[in-house]
Amino acid sequence: xxxxxxxxxxxxxxxxxxxxxxxxxxxxxxxxxxxxxxxxxxxxxxxxxxxxxxxxxxxxxxxxxxxxxxxxxxxxxxxxxxxxxxxxxxxxxxxxxxxxxxxxxxxxxxxxxxxxxxxxxxxxxx
Numbered sequence: 001x002x003x004x005x006x007x008x009x010x011x012x013x014x015x016x017x018x019x020x021x022x023x024x025x026x027x028x029x030x031x032x033x034x035x036x037x038x039x040x041x042x043x044x045x046x047x048x049x050x051x052x053x054x055x056x057x058x059x060x061x062x063x064x065x066x067x068x069x070x071x072x073x074x075x076x077x078x079x080x081x082x083x084x085x086x087x088x089x090x091x092x093x094x095x096x097x098x099x100x101x102x103x104x105x106x107x108x109x110x111x112x113x114x115x116x117x118x119x120x121x122x123x124x125x126x
Contacts, residue, residue, distance in 0.1 A: 002065035004085035005053035009076045010039060017053050017078070024069050032058035032065050054085055 005017065014036040025031050035056040042049050057063035063084065075107040 001057045001060045002085040002087070003055045003057060003063050003067055004083050005055065005070075005075070006083070007078060008038075008049045008051050008053050008080060009051055009078055010040065012051060012053070012076065014038065017055065020075055021055070021066060021070065024073060025066065029062065029065065031062045034058055049062040 008017070017036050017038075018033055021031055021033065033055060037054040037056075038048055039052045039054065041052070057066060067082050067084060070080070072079060074080075
């Protein structure tokens with residue numbers, strides 16, 4: 001299972017995330033961390049940076065407990081949001097299905113809620 005730490009401080013190191021998880025988890029169970037990846041996303045138009053963490057947990061049950069324990073906690077001065085991370089398959093993504101819809105169905109959304117990845121956004125993996 002992969003858990004997602006949203007908006008961690010940009011100077012965060014992998015060992016800091018691991019020690020934070022170990023401190024937060026209670027003594028009744030140990031969270032087996034397999035891998036930690038830090039992503040920094042930069043929008044070249046606005047020059048803003050977002051830093052997120054991807055933590056691969058060995059057991060799915062441990063990951064679910066970790067999410068419940070860690071979500072909303074303060075990490076290095078920032079309140080972080082923690083959730084399960086899902087890897088999307090390009091072939092299974094419903095946004096890629098180009099079905100013909102009848103003309104009487106009008107699109108009511110003003111814009112797509114998801115961020116589009118284009119040439120103005122750079123992702124750095126550490």
